Amino acid sequence: MAMGGGDDERGMMAQINVTPLVDVMLVLLVIFMVTAPMMQQGVQVNLPKADTKGMNAQEDTVIVTVDKNGRTFINKDEVPGGDLRKQLSEMFATRTKKEVFLKADAGVPYGEVVRAMAEIKGAGIERLGMVTEPAQK
Numbered sequence: 001m002a003m004g005g006g007d008d009e010r011g012m013m014a015q016i017n018v019t020p021l022v023d024v025m026l027v028l029l030v031i032f033m034v035t036a037p038m039m040q041q042g043v044q045v046n047l048p049k050a051d052t053k054g055m056n057a058q059e060d061t062v063i064v065t066v067d068k069n070g071r072t073f074i075n076k077d078e079v080p081g082g083d084l085r086k087q088l089s090e091m092f093a094t095r096t097k098k099e100v101f102l103k104a105d106a107g108v109p110y111g112e113v114v115r116a117m118a119e120i121k122g123a124g125i126e127r128l129g130m131v132t133e134p135a136q137k
Contacts, residue, residue: 061101062091063131066116068105085114088123099127 064084065073072079079087092098100120104113120128 007008060095060097062088063098063101063103064088064116064120066102066108067105068107070108070112072116084119085123088120088125092124098125099129100125101131103127103131 008043010084063075067073072081074084074087074091080117088100102116102120104116
């Protein structure tokens, strides 16, 4: 046996352990696969631009209202539960301008407002505007 620095079997290994890298990449892949479909769901809404002028009330303007008791109205007529989509589809079957404004009481739960928005969009309405009151200064 030589005392010098010759080659022997106990030399340093120059390899990289890729197992932790593969584990992390697989976990990220699973996370992205699960969350990607969730990010594509939702209701798309075209909100009107904030203006200092009031809204021009036209005869053909349709306003859907959700009051604090959860009742739904089209203009001033109450809509029975579950009939909103059907009635809006019938109203807008012959119209070219498919636009609806949504008013909801401040006390209405968020889920009820989203349900109404989904029904409106499901009826084939292309533009949905949210009606609010001006902020108090």
